[in-house]
Amino acid sequence: MPIIAITCERFEEGRVEGAPVAYAAAVAAAGGTPVLLPVQDMERLHPLIEHIHGLLLPGGYDLDPLFFGQEPRPGLGRVTPERDAFELALVQIFTSLGRPILGICRGLQLLAVARGGSLHQDIASERRGALKHRQEAPRWWGSHGVRLVPGTRLAAILGVEALRVNSFHHQAVEEPLPAPLVVGARAPDGVVEAFEDPSHPFFLAVQWHPEEMAERDPWSRRLFEAFVAACDAICQR
């Protein structure tokens, strides 16, 4: 079974803040073995990396704009710069190894920044006509639509043209995306809700939270199954 690392905060006082339980459950349900990777010294991790088949970057706090060359604006929320640096370093390693990477919410934003992209620090104050992307509906509820871009890996995995997704973000990637990234899905207000790197075996990011929808939503399960299958291909080598 493929081993899939899910990043999380640093261990502090015997607990992990915001432990990514729903992500681990969704990975396990799709046939992967989830392991948590808290923020720590990269040196310690090097012997472990070759045994990890895929990397899942989950949700979390805002990215520090330092990492995409901006100064903080008033709409910026709480940032966790140590985690930013840790995850950016992991992405470089997994990208160069050609191992599957799935980014979710903050994970999507981190993957864009890892490739040299930048973010809207706050959608509502930086984009005119934006939808409500911080839903107050139940977490599993698809509160806004997305339209998938035909011909993308995401469209092939999901097998539909449009989808309802949940939404718990106030930041978004700024366009244009750095090459060779391509947009995989867009909300009706134009916000990028997914992108991918077609030149990589599996490098995909979604702005919504499929792990919160997976119990009720077959498309969310398909996304995890496709990711775990890509990790399994590495595991079988």
Ligand code: MN
């Ligand atoms: Mn959204």
